[in-house]
Amino acid sequence: MLAGCAATGALLLWAWAASAAGNPFLPVAGAEFRSTLPSGRQDKVVVRGFLLQRHPVTNAEFLAFVSTHREWQRGSAPVILADAGYLGHWAAPLDPGPGAAASQPVTRVSWFAAQAYCEAQQARLPSWYEWELAAAASATQRDARADASWRQQILDWYAHPAGDAPAVVEQGAANVYGLYDIHGLVWEWVHDFDSLLPADADPERFCGSGAQNLQEKENYAVLMRIALLGSLRAADTGHTIGFRCARDAGATR
Amino acid sequence: MKRRAALIGALAWAGVLVSQAADVPGDSLYQLRATLATQGGTQAGFDLYRGHPAVLSMFYGSCPAYCPMLITAVQVYESHLDQTSRARLRVLLVSFDAAHDTPQRLAELARLHRADPQRWTFASAAEPDARRIAALLGFHYRRLEDGSFDHSQILALVDAEGRMVASTTKLIGDAAFEAKLRALTASSPP
Numbered sequence: 001m002l003a004g005c006a007a008t009g010a011l012l013l014w015a016w017a018a019s020a021a022g023n024p025f026l027p028v029a030g031a032e033f034r035s036t037l038p039s040g041r042q043d044k045v046v047v048r049g050f051l052l053q054r055h056p057v058t059n060a061e062f063l064a065f066v067s068t069h070r071e072w073q074r075g076s077a078p079v080i081l082a083d084a085g086y087l088g089h090w091a092a093p094l095d096p097g098p099g100a101a102a103s104q105p106v107t108r109v110s111w112f113a114a115q116a117y118c119e120a121q122q123a124r125l126p127s128w129y130e131w132e133l134a135a136a137a138s139a140t141q142r143d144a145r146a147d148a149s150w151r152q153q154i155l156d157w158y159a160h161p162a163g164d165a166p167a168v169v170e171q172g173a174a175n176v177y178g179l180y181d182i183h184g185l186v187w188e189w190v191h192d193f194d195s196l197l198p199a200d201a202d203p204e205r206f207c208g209s210g211a212q213n214l215q216e217k218e219n220y221a222v223l224m225r226i227a228l229l230g231s232l233r234a235a236d237t238g239h240t241i242g243f244r245c246a247r248d249a250g251a252t253r
Numbered sequence: 254m255k256r257r258a259a260l261i262g263a264l265a266w267a268g269v270l271v272s273q274a275a276d277v278p279g280d281s282l283y284q285l286r287a288t289l290a291t292q293g294g295t296q297a298g299f300d301l302y303r304g305h306p307a308v309l310s311m312f313y314g315s316c317p318a319y320c321p322m323l324i325t326a327v328q329v330y331e332s333h334l335d336q337t338s339r340a341r342l343r344v345l346l347v348s349f350d351a352a353h354d355t356p357q358r359l360a361e362l363a364r365l366h367r368a369d370p371q372r373w374t375f376a377s378a379a380e381p382d383a384r385r386i387a388a389l390l391g392f393h394y395r396r397l398e399d400g401s402f403d404h405s406q407i408l409a410l411v412d413a414e415g416r417m418v419a420s421t422t423k424l425i426g427d428a429a430f431e432a433k434l435r436a437l438t439a440s441s442p443p
Contacts, residue, residue, distance in 0.1 A: 045398060078277075078284040080389065111388065112285075115381060124381060191384060195393040195403075234388035 023061060025051035025123070025247050026178045028134050031142070035132055036222045037196055047133045052126060053244040055169035055180045056105035056188060057117060059096040065117050067094060072116055082110040085237040103168040105186045105242040111234040114189045118245035125191040126246035128229075132222065135182045137175040154221040157184045166240070183221065186242035193229040282309070282389050283415030289347060289376035292359035299386060300415060301374065302343035306437045309409045311383075311392045313350035313402055314358050324366045326424035327408065330434060338438035344368070347386055348377035349394050350402070391420060410434055 030049035066073045066087075073093040074086055088108050091097025100106075109117075111125075118124050126134070138144035145151070170180045182188075232241075277283050283300035291297050308327055312320050323346070331339050348354035359375035362368075368375070378386055387394060394404035409420040410433055419433035 078279040078281070080280050080282060080284050112385065115385070119381075191381065192395060194388060195395040233391075234385075 023053050023055055023057065023244075025245075026054055027249065028052050028130070028177050028179075029142075030249075031133055033129065033133050033136075033143075035129055036226065037128065037132075045129055047129045049249040050126070050130050051247040051249060052130070052134055052177070052179060053123075053246070054174075054178060056186055056242040056244045057114075058103050058169060059090075059100045059106045060102035062106040062109065062117060063094065063096055065120055069116065069120060072113055077110075077113065079235070081112040081235055083235045083237050086110060086113065088237070089239065101168060103170075105166050105169060105181070107166065107186055107239050107242050108237040109189075109241070109243065110237050111189050111193060111232070113237075114243040115191075117243075121245055123245035123247045125189055125243060128190045128192050128196055130246055131182075131188065131190045134175070134177060134179055135222070137177060137179075137182075139173045139175055142176055151221065154183045158221060158224060166242075186240055187225065187228055187238075189241065189243040190229065193232060194234065196226050197230050277303075278414050278416060281415035282409075282411055282417060285385055285389055287378055287382035287386055289374075289378050289382075290351065290356060292356055292363050292370075292375040294356040297374070297376065299347075299378075299382075302345055303415060304413050305343040306341060306413060306418075306434075307343040307345055307411050308434075309345050309347070309390060309411060310407060311347050311349055311387055311390065311394070311404075313348050313394075313404075314354040314362055315350065316402070319404075319406070320362070321366070322424060323406070324362070324368065328366070328368075329425065330408075330431060333431060334435060334438055338435065340372075341438045342372060342434075344373045346373075346375050347383070348375070349383040349387065349404075351377040351379040351383065410437065412437060 028050055031047055032044045033047050034043065035045050070076055072082075074088075074090060075093050077086055085108050087093070087106075089099050091099065096102070115125055136143045136145050138147060138150045141147065166185045169185065172180065172184060174180050175182060232238075277300070283303055285299050287299040289297045289299060289301070291301075308330070310323060310327070312323050314320055327344055327346075331342055331344070334342065348359070354375075354377040359377065363370065363373065363375050377383075386392075390407055390409045392405055392407045394402050396402055405422070406424060407420055407422055408424070408430070410418045410430065412418050418437055419430050421427040421430035423430070
């Protein structure tokens, strides 16, 4: 009986640590922003202020979610919403095991699963523009994209072999918003991931029709994100793709 | 005794509901739970045509060229079916512009194009359901700064269980798609 109470207590404590308290939503001020994506006639897009989670969702955080959402456990999620690799590196449906540390970003999650997770936190996935705005910031500047040394830092990460599991979150420096690991650990799902390029652009021919309309062409790291996201289907899972959630700035939670 | 019978009845009914949901195959598009607002002013699930072969697509009503083209294209494809087969087919067109495509506007579209209300439904889905449906169908759309949309085109053919049988990006004259449509509607129960 006592052991049961202690176990419950430990579980509650653990659940608290894995909850939003450990991965708060931080404000990103709105901006008129020159996106890499073509935006019609306008040169810039207006991104309203929003909230973004401090780090990519971790294995512990995702475990808390699947514990209470049985339909998203490995083996229960339908294959049309999450492919056969879904959480494939976890030891068991409710046990990440030694291959997936608690504070590593969760990967091998589909876009549908990421969306469901965010909805369960009364949140949503960020839009591409929101993610891109947050990702343009360095530790000192809101828009560091013209800074060649900052750009090189990011490219250095992309040059790393992707074979290893991602490192644990929040080991590097935060950007001006206090956000960690926007670059450097995992690719991240965004709400409109599959509609970034013009609809008539063939993703297989990214260098042709797709890329010629892009702006900020010197920002290779972001171009690579767009190319990668454009090649994915919503049920795909990959060992380098994770996510974090966003909320509207007006949201009070 | 009566109460017990009622309880058993309730349990059996609950069992039917659960097993129905569980019966949807894992590769069925109807695994998605999404809410549609229909031309009739009612709410429906994305699986409202479960039990019938169906053509599914997306659109937005204020597009002057594409929207009528899409509707006409589906009407042309189904006009090539014999009457029995055509009677089996259902058509669900989902607008991703829920703010503008109100039930009234959807009903107006249906009237304008003489879409058979027994077999056709015009509906709209709000975010994020619209994006989810699009992801399942392989349809892409993006709102541009001027309020219009950049979008792709696709027709998806699903069987009675919601499994994708064929899809085409050709609004006109895709012979392979048409053959699948004919085969599926010839064999399905009415």
